[in-house]
């Protein structure tokens with residue numbers, strides 16, 4: 001069960017127990033590209049399977065979920081729209097009243113539940129609250145805050161975290177990726193299997209990591225130079241993000257949104273890689289084990305361990321602001337100036 005999922009063992013174990021007596025609606029929340037929709041789809045497959053997924057060979061129902069054409073798994077996507085509005089909500093409500101085609105239940109999967117409008121939410125509430133026993137809703141969003149609270153409060157919330165890098169590595173090895181590459185992808189993805197998988201064939205992965213690890217020796221206290229570095233860094237992230245979003249079925253809007261999310265994820269991974277440089281600079285002087293084995297020792301010991309610890313903390317503190325804020329360029333510039341100042 002849940003074989004195609006990278007990590008999330010605690011969540012999948014819980015869902016296997018849930019499947020025996022499922023609630024009427026679930027909300028899967030967590031960072032982008034960590035596998036929320038993948039886990040939700042696998043949960044739908046288990047819910048729909050006539051053998052309760054208790055079979056060694058794939059059954060017809062499970063195969064139809066995997067190939068995306070199970071008649072009782074209804075995916076409600078944006079399909080080019082900016083939001084999920086009243087019209088989609090009415091369709092859901094109406095479809096929910098119909099009996100399942102070949103399973104005991106019908107499952108609605110809403111991968112972009114954060115795009116539900118307030119009005120659409122109001123239309124849906126009654127269905128979520130007094131669902132027919134044969135309908136289960138699986139909503140997916142980055143945060144509970146992204147959807148109307150009236151909807152969120154009616155769902156059982158499943159919190160999903162980032163996936164440890166060794167598990168992403170193992171998953172990539174299972175997909176036939178070679179060891180060196182799997183390790184590099186796991187590092188760059190920052191705990192997001194979706195990003196790692198999107199970049200499997202990308203040639204710039206090593207360069208991305210090395211660029212971030214070269215930054216500390218290039219930083220300057222002069223704001224003008226820090227600003228130029230910030231621009232350069234943004235230039236590492238954007239093209240990689242657009243290549244990572246490889247799904248050809250996306251509309252232009254969906255692609256742009258996915259690229260923005262992936263860019264934010266990669267910026268965060270990059271900053272975390274940068275933080276490991278400073279953590280290593282402190283570690284080598286305190287005799288602790290290093291995270292990166294390929295850094296010039298002379299560079300690492302050129303900074304005092306105290307400052308290295310401080311810088312590592314500064315970066316980790318800045319990550320949330322940089323991703324949440326529209327003034328990302330300015331925040332990056334400030335961070336780089338601070339890192340360079342003694």
Ligand SMILES: [Zn+2]
Nearest residue numbers: 049053059062
């Ligand atoms: Zn099955």
